[in-house]
Amino acid sequence: MSETTDKPKLGARAPLGLKRTVETGKVKQSFSHGRSNTVVVEVKKRRILGRPGEAEAPKPEPTPAPAPAPEARAPQAPPPPKPAPRVADDPLTRRELQEKLLREAEEARLSALEEARRREDRQAQEATEDERRRAEENRRAEEEAKRQAEEEAKRKAEEEARQAAAPEPAAPAVAADEEERRPGHARPKQAHIPAKRPEPARPARGRDEHRRERGKLTVTRALDDGDARARSLAALRRSREKERRAHQQAGPQAKQIRDVVVPEAITVQELANRMAERGADLVKALFKMGVVVTVNQTIDQDTAELLVTEFGHNIKRVSEADVEIGIGGETDAEETLQPRPAVVTIMGHVDHGKTSLLDAIRGADVVSGEAGGITQHIGAYQVNLPDKSKITFLDTPGHEAFTEMRARGANVTDIVVLVVAADDGIRPQTVEAINHTKAAGVPMIVAINKIDRPGANAQKVREELLQHEIVVEDMGGDVQDVQVSALKKTNLDKLLEAIQLQAELLELKANPDRAAEGAVVEAKLDKGRGPLATVLVQRGTLRVGDIFVVGPISGKVRAMIDDKGRQVKEAGPSVPVEVLGLSGVPSAGDVLTVVENEARAREVAAYRQGVLDRKRTTSAPASFDTMFSALKEKQAIEFPLVIKGDVQGSVEAIVNAVNKISNEDIRARVLHAGVGGITESDVVLAKASGAPIIGFNVRANAKAREIAERDGVAMQYYDVIYDLTDAVKAAMAGELGPLMIENVVGRAEVREVFSAGKHGKAAGLLVTEGYIRKALKARIMRDDVIIYNGSIASLRRFKDDVPEVRAGLECGVTFENTTDLKPGDFVETFEVEERERTL
Template sequence: MSQQTTIRKLAELVNTPVEKLLEQLAEAGMSFSGPDQVVTSMEKVKLLGFLKRSHGKTEAAADEVIAPGKITLNRSRKQEITVGGSGKAGRGAASTIDVVVRKKVTLSKPGSTPAPTAAEEQDAERAEILRKLEESRQRNLTEQQRLAEGDRKRAEELAERKRAEEEEAERARIEATAAAEAAVIEEAGKPKAGHHGHAHHPKPAAPRGDDKAAAAHKGKVQRGSHAMVAGVEDDDNAQRFAGQLHLSASERARRTTSVRGKARPQKRGQDQSRTGTGFNKPTAPIVREIAIGDAITVSDLAQKLALKGGDVVKALFKMGVMATITQTIDHDTAVLVTEELGHKAVHADAGDAESELLAHVEQVQGDQQQRPPVVTIMGHVDHGKTSLLDYIRRTKVASGEAGGITQHIGAYHVDTPKGTISFLDTPGHAAFTHMRQRGAKLTDIVILVVAADDGVMPQTVEAIQHAKSAKVPLIVAINKIDKSDADPLRVKNELLSHDVVAEDFGGDTQMVELSARTGQGVDDLLDAISLQAEVLDLKAVFEGRASGVVIESALDKGRGPVATVLVQQGTLNKGDYLVCGIQYGRVRALFDETGSQVAQAGPSIPVQVLGLSGVPEAGDDFVVVADERLAKDVAQQRDAKRRELRLVASAGNRMEDIMAQMGEGAAQQTLNLVVKADVHGSMQALREALTGLSNEQIRINVIGSGVGGITESDAQLAATSKATVIGFNVRADASARKVIENNGVDLRYFSIIYDVIDQVKQVASNVLGKEIREEIIGTAEVRDVFRSSKFGAVAGCMVIEGVVKRSKPIRVLRDNTVIFEGELESLRRFKENVDEVRVNTECGIGVKAYNDVKPGDQIECFERIEVQRTL
């Protein structure tokens, strides 16, 4: 036994009193003190031998019993076997069978009878399992046969019931038809008035089925109230539709089939053209017509082609284009891969929003009236463009420009004695070529200003080319004739080489000699403009929704996105909904060039618009629409399309391009820049000018650009990409300055584009030299403004950073944007003139030639220092 056996348990097993068992143990020579002591196996064997000897058996017989020649053991093993059915619920479902294998194992001593071998034991076990499986299979087959027989009987009963119902309905309909025909015949057989002598023939009764069969054997068939010759119709089932003369043979055949019952369903596998889903397999390849826009992602194209994305990627790879399933490919590549896969590609039309907008614009029609001309002033740097415009406007705009150079397009409309004229003042620097192109495209007349003492310069030639490409008439204003070294004839001769022939030389170009400083010849220029406008016969529709072009755009901290637009058709009113490129909004306010609010603006009038959802790009068209919904839909659709086109540039790199880049190696260095400007046009011009400086040794990469002050996100971008931050007429806020100082980012402020390009060009050209840096030495905040008869507006300030020195140049900042650059006229501490004022000290500052200082402005004092360049 596995557990220890006491004397008490042994007495219970052998059914003997404990006292008697203790006596027998004592007689056998084993003394125990109590019934709870343990009896070992040897002691049990010894007691058994003593008892056998005491009953007269010999020792040999006892040994034979004690040590038998063989031992038989009973073993059982239980297994679970799953027998699968047809898989359908409730019919032949899978079942689990418990198989118990019982076997006897006989162990014998050597020399005794041999025990069964392992192979015989396995055969017995296998036979038992096969027997159990056969019994389970027989039970499953019996159950399936019983279920199938039940389904068959139910289907037959249902078909029989349906057939009986259809026959009953058909019999009722035939009887109704026969009754209707009998009524018609009876009505027709009645005698009319005046015919009393005719006998009335009774209507024959409708024959029964036996009568019809007898008539058919005789050669005629009685149908309803008519007798017809048998065999006239070629339908064997004509008897069933007696009286239905209006049915065709095919219709009767269809109804006969439905009456006789449905056809037996075909077994699976008989019709090879059917699939498991019940659809017919296509007998030929399906050619789909795929609508593809300007750009499409690989996953969307695969969905339209009803293919896996991997198949389209594989086809692109065979064509030499490496693109993932999430990348965007252009229209041409999508068309090629679609045709390669055996389908037809068509160009997707514009969305419903664009179509609706186009219909919206075409509806604006009306009477055309004379409109003011739009005049663009072009020319080389410092040839007097802005000075000429200032004389016409009687203002001093040029004094507010950095270095006397126009940095962005200025738009004005002026009421002159010759009528209203709209002027566009474009920059003359080479970096603003695209800005001049925009000015030439939306203008009617171009005035080319050429200095009489300087002659034709490179930007003069560019202005001539822009005017010719835009097919705009040209008027040459030869400026600075009041100077002693002026030579107008030399200017005319130099213009001849560029196909600009003066009227004096027999050409068609008006040339006016004038002086913007003294005003000499300005009236002649206005006469020339009016004459050219009359020749052009400029007209526009004043009534209806407005449309036009964005001249310039910026982000104002207090007013939000501000766009300067030029109205070309219709009238722009306050409260109109308009869509402008990818931006939309409602016109909250309109401002003219003087900053005054206006209620509306007609054709050829430039105004500032407030209320857009974002800063539009310069050159975008704007259209006024009926409601905000259409404007929002068009803007979102354009934004999505522009984003897709932008992704195309980085999506599908060709293998030959990658191999070419690998061949170049890592010799080319990269200079990362983050450019922020005050207006969108300047930012775009700076971006294009800087990227154009790239060469084989160094690549200028503008990783970020925008309009407005330098924010914390711009500083973080520059810190992570190790880029230089360029601020053009903008400044960094406090949080951005903290990030820049902590990460050691190179931050440079500029107000003249010459300095930006020159410094970047020095680095790109790897030329060492001295550079002029502007270092801010102090900032004062305007707390109040006082009026003085001697100095004009005097700003009461508190120096918040550094030192303000009287001998240094200053800039006036409003909302971190430069609004004026000049010098100090006076610096006072109480009533005494001082040379410098330190931090946390109050002072009075008078700005020379500027009286528009307001509380909250910041006066920035800086100095220009020369620093040795190190790369």
């Protein structure tokens, strides 16, 4: 008994250890590696078991206790911190006290285990109910999606039946828990297991009450309620999609034949994408055809057609030029056409009075604004007649540099008025105007001008016109002729009547209710307003805000100005206006077309610019002719030029005139030709290439002048094209230098060769032609091959020095720096004449 008392055996309850001192109420716990810990457990356990009013129930047997003990456990006072009784006062023996403590500890452990088990049961039950509820909701949603409205009552009945039968098994457990929570209730006392500690009361929940989800869905929870868990709608949707795909792929699918759009050049991969084929298959097919390419290489349209046909598709050829399809619109219907004013172009030779005649008709002074009284630009004006009808006049330059501009004027005109001076007759530019008019196929009216001058002979002009197949009405033809005087304003009304009569015969009509289309008569770059274009509307109505494309340039009409300087909102057929809003300066003669949007305009302009770039950079195929011409051009000296003009037409005329000056020795190379004033970039370009800058009716700005003076760049200003071309000719001739001309003055035959001094040789000559003079240039020819080119050092006849030997006589000659002389050689003497070069 004493051994048990000293070392009591506690079985497997090692963590509670008995190496504690009862007086302190602590437990010393031993761990591995010699570690230990002392904790107070007596107070905590007694506080858990010692609830107010329940302290007497868990006693195992009635034992006498001292009087102060019940008062110490009164509900109002907490238990003392050291509950272990002293041995001297407590009648229990040490063994009984230890057994009591062991029972209390075991009771607390079992109570905690039971509480944990009940908690897990409740949580599992709640989770099962939540899963069952979710499964029911999923099933209900699926059934509602599949069933019709008439099955709704049946579904509700089944749901109510399931809800009534669902949570029945859990009722006894809940009742037992509530019975156990009742105050004063104690479980039957057992021999070794003390009664469980009662739990605090929990609020009861109804069986059908909605409970929120607790925790995550685990495999255990899902398996506990396997029959109630349903598949989600997303899973059902995926499974149906999978079944549908499997059903579609079950049978052999027919090959889909496509219409493949193939441009002029396309990569293999892009063609495969359009055919919905694999790129590797196309490469393999090309390899079989003998074409080795990769998927990223470009093939032409014909090769692409072979591939498309090979794979069973239909090809649809397209070209880059297709962007222009529909750009001009369709032909107007007859019922939409309305009368329009006539467009009259005045043509003729230089200084025959074209602009003066138009000046007289308009009542304005146009000639005074032109340099030298010569028209440099195309002018477009509209004149109102007394009967309120209108005529549009185009005044084209007359001299030869503006041939292309006159050609453009003839192409946009309805009637041509050929001005011929009565005192001068038919001149070269008059003949060109006649040829342009015939090529354009437009009627002509001859205006015989300057009849007020002495020596004017209108009949002589009519007779000269017969040489060019123009027969006037007075001589039995169908061409009207009017004798006018622009200076005296004579017979101007007759000229206007003739124009009106011709216009009535033509029945000029156009559709004003459509997108505008017109021709650019002139274009220039204004310093303040930017690029400007004088446009003659040919059909439709041009309005402010219209988006258009003209040549390689797109734009939007910002403003329009008529020939009198007034801003207008719209311009109908045969109306000339100045258009603002271009992105660049177009070429005179380009067609302006209104399009539907800016994207289309940019697309067409980009295509046209690409065509121009290819024309400029693509070289012609090599041939003997082009090869020799290229070699000849390389031998010629290049004379670089930078040309700036006020309008596009003048710049083009100057470039053409300068190119005509070129010959086989020197040719002009226009580095840059543009519209507008001379800028710093022009000076920099001229400095880099050593070119002069030619300004036509323009000047350089201050910065450009400063750079030109600093770098020594020559700038020349002109306002008449004749002066410009003469200056360029003189400069190009000066670049070549004076012209050296050889004149052969004598020929002689070598009869004998003699020694002359230690190292020299003398030739005995017989002069056959001309004469031989000392210090003349001479060349020696052997078998018609020149072997020496130099000069005569000495000339002797019978041991006497003579200045000259003529034909038929013999002489002795020594040459400078040569001893290669043989009998039978021929000597040719010549003089070099220096002349001033002209082009």
